[in-house]
Amino acid sequence: MKKRILTLVGVLALVAALAIPMAALAIAGSNEATQSASTAPATSIEVRAQDYTTAVSTITFPSGAPGSTISNPYNDLAEAQTFGAAGTAKPVVTLVNTAPVPYKICYNISTFTNSVVTGENYLVLPKGVGCASAGDISNTVAFDADTITGFTIAETGNTSENDKKDFYLKVELNTTGGQTGISTLTILGEA
Amino acid sequence: MLKKRYVELSILLLLGLSFIPSATVSATAVDRLSLCNLEGYPGDTVEAKITLEGTGPEERSGYWYTFYKQVERDDDRMDITSWIEIEPSEYVIRQGETKVFTIRVKIPRDAEPGLCGATSEEAGKTGHSDERRTYIIFKDAITGGNVYSGLLIPVSVKVLGKPNPLAPLVKIVKENITVTALIIVIAILLAVLLPRVRARKAS
Numbered sequence: 001m002k003k004r005i006l007t008l009v010g011v012l013a014l015v016a017a018l019a020i021p022m023a024a025l026a027i028a029g030s031n032e033a034t035q036s037a038s039t040a041p042a043t044s045i046e047v048r049a050q051d052y053t054t055a056v057s058t059i060t061f062p063s064g065a066p067g068s069t070i071s072n073p074y075n076d077l078a079e080a081q082t083f084g085a086a087g088t089a090k091p092v093v094t095l096v097n098t099a100p101v102p103y104k105i106c107y108n109i110s111t112f113t114n115s116v117v118t119g120e121n122y123l124v125l126p127k128g129v130g131c132a133s134a135g136d137i138s139n140t141v142a143f144d145a146d147t148i149t150g151f152t153i154a155e156t157g158n159t160s161e162n163d164k165k166d167f168y169l170k171v172e173l174n175t176t177g178g179q180t181g182i183s184t185l186t187i188l189g190e191a
Numbered sequence: 192m193l194k195k196r197y198v199e200l201s202i203l204l205l206l207g208l209s210f211i212p213s214a215t216v217s218a219t220a221v222d223r224l225s226l227c228n229l230e231g232y233p234g235d236t237v238e239a240k241i242t243l244e245g246t247g248p249e250e251r252s253g254y255w256y257t258f259y260k261q262v263e264r265d266d267d268r269m270d271i272t273s274w275i276e277i278e279p280s281e282y283v284i285r286q287g288e289t290k291v292f293t294i295r296v297k298i299p300r301d302a303e304p305g306l307c308g309a310t311s312e313e314a315g316k317t318g319h320s321d322e323r324r325t326y327i328i329f330k331d332a333i334t335g336g337n338v339y340s341g342l343l344i345p346v347s348v349k350v351l352g353k354p355n356p357l358a359p360l361v362k363i364v365k366e367n368i369t370v371t372a373l374i375i376v377i378a379i380l381l382a383v384l385l386p387r388v389r390a391r392k393a394s
Contacts, residue, residue, distance in 0.1 A: 057336025
């Protein structure tokens, strides 16, 4: 009798072991279509030249009289910032978003060494709209702080080309002459 | 004749040049735009990986750091920058290269249960900037340059309450559900049938 019970238990265990995976297979074999999706890495906002294509690595402000405002910086392709109507004005650099998501634009500008600059202003504009004068560059820079601006840059391929922005800068020089200072500009994006 | 050949050659050269693709630039890419709703108990270290990819033709040098976006009336649960370590914190990346970084979030032993580093579990979703407080940031520039670009990546942690002592057992059962079901069936059968055997033997 004991042998029969043990045999029965063994058979039941075997049946269960086979039945459970078979049931799972039966479900998997039903009318289902496989779907797949993937995400691509997101690039950060690119800082480019006036052609919205070429990389920029430095921005330089030409020397000026102590205490003066310098509003004609140039990038390492020797492209200077200029003012005027749409089509005439040229930013010192452009911002381009190649990511599939829009970003809030943030910046961080470090304090100039030797305190050569006492204040700085920036302006972000849609591509090619023009900037009439240095006076229009009105947003005051908070040095050494990651600052989230009110500007956004659209996702790549935006039909209105809002994935490209013009970036203008101006600085106020210290009143002491004969000094040179350096600083770094950081453009950050937040999705 | 020679002049005509020169003209033809010049046209061909011009045509050829027009088909040379212009060099496009790209900044560094990242595989995750948020590290929100990580989970752990007080005293735990939660680890996450994040990968950067060099997409531009120029070598770029950069680094990682933490950032707290201070907002009025924030409590001390929002700034968890001191909990975060990024390894390595500095990098140099070239086109086609990928670099993996380890983000370690060390939850203090005295941390109270609840969400830390953000005001809502929705903070990780695109456009939910207002709900974020703690970030990790990477930024880099063409080596030697002074123009950096990068991204803010929000981080938040759900600090869990006292761990359930049965949690490891529940996990094992869930992971081996088929075997567990079999064991239960066998146990029930034995429990039902063995007393009968004994009863028959005794009789």
